Amino acid sequence: MDAQLPDVEAGKRFYGELFGWAYEDAYGTSVWARKDGEPVAALAHKTDGRMPTVWTVHFSTPDVRALLRRVEQAGGQAVRAPLRDGDLGVAALAADPEGAVFGLWQPGTYPGFGTRGTPGTFAWVQLYARDTAAANAFYGALFHEALFGAGAEPEFGRAAVAxxxxAEMPPHFLVHFRVGDCAAATGTVQRLGGRVQAGPFDASYGTVAVVSDNQGASFALLER
Known part of the structure; x- marks a missing residue:
């Protein structure tokens, strides 16, 4: 997953203090975030001011182009055509039939998360949709084995936007980071100039607070 931010340096300070991340130069002004030496996210400079400041989750696939065709055949659309990032892998952006945007990643030398599910790392992604039955059909067909296959660890959920x-909020994905104390973490977010949008509240998968950083990128904190 990555965050598209107007100011990467400000992002480094915010998430470094909130999650204890260290950083490594990636490409251009982008950086990889590391937790205990393992890659957990990327922070990238937003080059087009018309684009939203967001966190984007990328689903791994052995063939980006083939999966993008399936997205389009199922009523979704390509947002950004596949782009090779050196020998790291191939990335694309897609949107589901309701417009929720997600990434696709065909790994090369960079497989993705080095660790997850521990404090300061990815723990869950929630799709907020208007038509939850349609979302079930769309994503179930695309990612059935990854999401529901034998031995799969649940990391993906969906709920109604409302x-x-x-109710007027557009459908979207919300990435969740694991924290040890959700209430304390929301206090840190506010101290660093971010904002609490909702919660903490109890969900089926843990205690959640929806927040945004000091540049407006929304994400969630998850205690469980």
């Missing part, structure tokens, strides 16, 4: 947000 369960947490105003």
């Amino acid at each position: 369960d947490v947000f105003p």
Whole structure:
């Protein structure tokens, strides 16, 4: 997953203090975030001011182009065509039929998360949709084995937008980072100039708070 930010240096300070991340130069002004030496995310400079400041989750696939065709055949659309990032891998952006944007990643030498599910790392992604039955059909067909196959560890959920947000909120993915104390972490977010949008509240997968950083990128904190 990565965050597209107007100011990467400010992002480094915010997430470094919140999650204890260290950083390594990646490409251009982008950086990889590391927790205990393992890659957990990337922070990238947002080059187009018209684009939103967001966190984007990328789903791994052995063939980006083939999966993008399946997205389009199922009623979704390509947002950004596949782009090779040296020998690291191939990335693309897609949107589901309701417009929720997600990434696709065909690994090369960079497989993705080095660690997850521990404090300061990825723990869950929640899709907020308007038509949850349609979302079940769309993503179930695309990612059935990855999401529901034998031995798969649940890391993906979906809910109705109105369960947490105003009904007019567009459908979207919300990445969750694991924390030891959700209430304390929301206090840190506010001290660093971020904002609490909702919660903490109890969800089926833990205690959640929806927050945004000091540049407006939304994410969630998850205690479980």
